[in-house]
Amino acid sequence: MNILTESPLYIIAFAGLLHASFQLGVGTLTLLSGHSLGSRRSFSRLMRLNLAYLAGASAVTLMLFASLSYIALFTVSAILPAAWVVVSFLNIAIGGSVIAFYYRRRKGTGLWIPRAMANYLQERTKKTKHSAEAFTLGAGSVLAEVPFLIAPLSIAILAVIAQPSHTGFQLGSFLLYCLIGLLPLMAIVAMVGAGHKISTIQHWREHNKLFLQYCSGGGLIILGVYVLVEKVLPGITL
Amino acid sequence: MAKFDYDLIVIGSGAGGSIAAAIAAHNKKKVALIESNVLGGDSANFGDVPTQTLLNVARIYGEARGGDVFGIRSGMVGYNYPTIKAWKDRVVARVGESGSKRYYESLGVQVILGLAHFISPFEISVNRRHISAKEILVASGAEWTIPAIDGLQKLGYLTPRSALDLIRPPKSLFVIGGGSTGLELTRLFSTFGSKVYISEIAPRLLPREDQEVGELMSTVLSSRNGITPLVETRVTRITKDGLGRRVHYTQGQNEKSVRVDEVLVASGKTPRVDIGLENAGVTYSPRGIEVNDYLQTSVKHIYGAGDVLGGLGLTHVALMESRIAVHNILHKNKLKPDYTAVPRIAYLTPEVASAGYSEDDLIKRDMSYLKSMVPISIIGRSNITNQHDGFVKILVDKKSRRILGATIVAPNAGETIHELTLAIQHGLTVDAVANTLHAFPSWSEAVRIACAKI
Amino acid sequence: MNVYVAKADSTAHSQEFDPLKLHHSVLSACYAVRAFEGEAHLTARHVCERVIRWVNTKTEITSADIRRVTTSFLRQYHPEAAYTYESYKEII
Numbered sequence: 001m002n003i004l005t006e007s008p009l010y011i012i013a014f015a016g017l018l019h020a021s022f023q024l025g026v027g028t029l030t031l032l033s034g035h036s037l038g039s040r041r042s043f044s045r046l047m048r049l050n051l052a053y054l055a056g057a058s059a060v061t062l063m064l065f066a067s068l069s070y071i072a073l074f075t076v077s078a079i080l081p082a083a084w085v086v087v088s089f090l091n092i093a094i095g096g097s098v099i100a101f102y103y104r105r106r107k108g109t110g111l112w113i114p115r116a117m118a119n120y121l122q123e124r125t126k127k128t129k130h131s132a133e134a135f136t137l138g139a140g141s142v143l144a145e146v147p148f149l150i151a152p153l154s155i156a157i158l159a160v161i162a163q164p165s166h167t168g169f170q171l172g173s174f175l176l177y178c179l180i181g182l183l184p185l186m187a188i189v190a191m192v193g194a195g196h197k198i199s200t201i202q203h204w205r206e207h208n209k210l211f212l213q214y215c216s217g218g219g220l221i222i223l224g225v226y227v228l229v230e231k232v233l234p235g236i237t238l
Numbered sequence: 239m240a241k242f243d244y245d246l247i248v249i250g251s252g253a254g255g256s257i258a259a260a261i262a263a264h265n266k267k268k269v270a271l272i273e274s275n276v277l278g279g280d281s282a283n284f285g286d287v288p289t290q291t292l293l294n295v296a297r298i299y300g301e302a303r304g305g306d307v308f309g310i311r312s313g314m315v316g317y318n319y320p321t322i323k324a325w326k327d328r329v330v331a332r333v334g335e336s337g338s339k340r341y342y343e344s345l346g347v348q349v350i351l352g353l354a355h356f357i358s359p360f361e362i363s364v365n366r367r368h369i370s371a372k373e374i375l376v377a378s379g380a381e382w383t384i385p386a387i388d389g390l391q392k393l394g395y396l397t398p399r400s401a402l403d404l405i406r407p408p409k410s411l412f413v414i415g416g417g418s419t420g421l422e423l424t425r426l427f428s429t430f431g432s433k434v435y436i437s438e439i440a441p442r443l444l445p446r447e448d449q450e451v452g453e454l455m456s457t458v459l460s461s462r463n464g465i466t467p468l469v470e471t472r473v474t475r476i477t478k479d480g481l482g483r484r485v486h487y488t489q490g491q492n493e494k495s496v497r498v499d500e501v502l503v504a505s506g507k508t509p510r511v512d513i514g515l516e517n518a519g520v521t522y523s524p525r526g527i528e529v530n531d532y533l534q535t536s537v538k539h540i541y542g543a544g545d546v547l548g549g550l551g552l553t554h555v556a557l558m559e560s561r562i563a564v565h566n567i568l569h570k571n572k573l574k575p576d577y578t579a580v581p582r583i584a585y586l587t588p589e590v591a592s593a594g595y596s597e598d599d600l601i602k603r604d605m606s607y608l609k610s611m612v613p614i615s616i617i618g619r620s621n622i623t624n625q626h627d628g629f630v631k632i633l634v635d636k637k638s639r640r641i642l643g644a645t646i647v648a649p650n651a652g653e654t655i656h657e658l659t660l661a662i663q664h665g666l667t668v669d670a671v672a673n674t675l676h677a678f679p680s681w682s683e684a685v686r687i688a689c690a691k692i
Numbered sequence: 693m694n695v696y697v698a699k700a701d702s703t704a705h706s707q708e709f710d711p712l713k714l715h716h717s718v719l720s721a722c723y724a725v726r727a728f729e730g731e732a733h734l735t736a737r738h739v740c741e742r743v744i745r746w747v748n749t750k751t752e753i754t755s756a757d758i759r760r761v762t763t764s765f766l767r768q769y770h771p772e773a774a775y776t777y778e779s780y781k782e783i784i
Contacts, residue, residue: 024784027783027784028784030783031780031783031784034724034776034780034783035720035724037723037724037726038719038720038721038723038724039720039723040723104782106782107779107782108779108781108782108783109779109782109783109784110781110782110783110784111784113784118784121784122780122781122783122784195726197724197725197726197772198724198725198776199724199725199772199773199775199776202775202776202779202783203775206779352751353749353750353751355750355751355752355753355757357698357752357754363698363751363752363753364751365751366696366706366751366752368698514753514754514757516756516757516760517754517756517757
């Protein structure tokens with residue numbers, strides 16, 4: 001198998017990109033950085049917290065991808081065509097709901113998550129002082145967004161298990177997905193470390209939130225339709 | 239169904255709130271009336287009533303002093319300002335708080351003295367006590383706007399409210415604001431011997447009235463000793479000058495200054511909207527609370543009335559809005575307030591009164607109209623009383639000949655205008671008024687002549 | 693005169709307004725936008741003075757009121773800090 005030309009890698013990369021477009025993790029990291037800067041923590045402390053957050057998010061993303069792939073390998077492989085159908089419609093549905101109501105209809109970048117959860121995350125972020133707490137926060141933010149992340153993740157999982165078993169390919173897929181999916185978090189860590197202001201980051205997020213929303217939702221729909229056309233329709237014999 | 243403490247909470251006991259509270263209580267509703275200052279509101283305690291009381295005394299004094307031409311020896315006529323102020327206080331006490339609280343409580347209205355602050359759309363905090371109501375009427379009024387002039391806050395200033403409590407008229411006074419209130423207070427203090435400078439940013443005094451009014455008032459005031467009108471004038475800063483103040487202003491390209499004892503700011507009012515309206519979700523701007531045609535705010539169970547809506551800031555308008563608001567609260571069929579023929583009066587010498595559209599309004603709306611203007615000097619009353627300054631101006635729709643607007647500058651204009659207010663309100667034609675008998679020798683004759691001239 | 697801050701949940705008791713807490717939050721907002729220490733302290737002091745003057749005209753207010761008024765005053769001294777202060781609750 002030529003890993004450069006095989007289509008699953010592109011699907012996985014695109015799914016990773018869609019994973020990256022979701023904002024809960026980015027928002028939480030921005031808030032964490034803001035609180036850290038506001039508390040006048042030392043630069044090293046700030047970076048430790050941010051990197052711990054990133055590590056937590058990466059670990060959970062990797063674990064989710066790997067564990068769900070493993071489970072899918074034994075449960076779903078036999079019914080792969082049906083799984084593709086389910087997953088493609090799941091992506092289209094979640095894509096539509098992202099376009100309809102990902103952000104709350106008011107100023108700022110507040111998401112359509114239960115306010116109690118949002119308040120809890122804000123409180124926890126404010127109280128985060130240790131790297132371990134930041135790690136847990138990163139992990140938690142990924143888990144909190146699973147209802148949306150399941151869409152690109154499911155397609156990436158199926159793309160991995162659809163290929164003949166190849167350790168290098170599988171590991172490479174996991175790393176590629178996580179790397180692309182966590183790019184925004186890495187960017188925030190880099191920007192904060194480089195001396196950018198939280199207000200600049202937040203301004204950008206607020207001004208471009210509609211763009212991100214439509215790209216994200218539209219991307220999910222496109223991916224779902226692509227999968228439907230590429231994987232499902234050829235299997236249907238009239 | 240949610241349980242509320244009251245059926246209606248009224249914020250403000252002035253003209254915008256008092257009527258509504260009384261009517262609602264009369265209709266067997268459980269009503270709470272919240273007042274942060276003095277019961278009765280601004281008009282009864284610090285506005286129209288005390289101002290007109292003092293102006294009435296000024297008129298009597300002015301007429302007595304001007305009696306020489308009629309053969310009355312007026313050399314010994316004088317005044318005692320503390321006694322005049324005491325008279326004013328007595329009048330306010332009669333109208334203001336003393337009867338109000340008992341009156342409301344006798345109606346079943348619970349009066350709460352304190353500062354109201356919205357906590358949520360149905361809940362208000364007053365004196366740390368939370369009360370809720372099914373409907374709320376906001377009639378919190380307005381307060382005098384203090385412009386951001388360098389030195390003003392530091393050196394102190396008078397407002398139309400605090401000026402009425404002076405125990406003696408100032409030797410010299412600079413009035414910022416050439417509207418009706420500024421001019422009335424100019425007339426008041428100049429009658430009692432103050433040297434008054436009155437400044438206005440607009441090209442004429444009484445900028446809301448027609449151009450002829452402003453021009454005539456400038457001429458009349460300039461001819462009076464002790465009054466200097468300054469139009470197209472902007473006050474830039476105020477500095478200390480001995481025991482008084484030096485007011486620096488620009489007029490066109492020129493910068494000038496004048497030394498005065500006191501500065502009076504009468505440059506308009508700002509609605510009192512800082513009562514937590516955001517917590518209730520009520521939309522407002524610095525100009526006032528936004529309401530629809532039925533006086534409902536953006537939150538359907540919250541209504542507004544009076545000066546807090548912005549608008550003309552007139553007591554009789556606030557009273558009308560209060561009545562309409564409470565009607566709309568109590569009944570399903572809602573009414574709209576009618577602002578077609580609101581009379582506006584400035585108690586000057588001569589009085590200035592207007593109703594309906596001004597000429598500027600008609601031009602802006604591109605309406606075709608006919609105009610008639612008649613000086614009062616042609617009528618018998620003017621000759622009898624030796625008062626010649628003034629005119630009657632009528633604006634009429636060109637097609638229908640219905641009276642659209644009217645301005646009277648004459649003695650007793652504040653009474654005479656109501657004939658034309660009635661005509662505008664009920665769509666009477668100019669011919670109907672012209673063909674109505676007007677007694678001789680009354681000031682109203684000028685109205686008939688002006689109508690007949692079209 | 694003590695001013696109280698009403699809680700959103702009206703069954704809970706309202707708390708007395710704490711000017712130090714306000715000062716700290718404004719200071720944090722300034723630091724979050726990397727304002728210099730002296731500038732941050734000066735800004736926080738001026739803003740708090742003005743907010744306290746406004747608060748003293750009331751008997752009871754909400755935390756949303758404090759946030760709104762503080763933002764409007766802070767905007768005059770440090771617009772970026774004001775934006776950060778205002779948008780903290782709307783990031784997630």
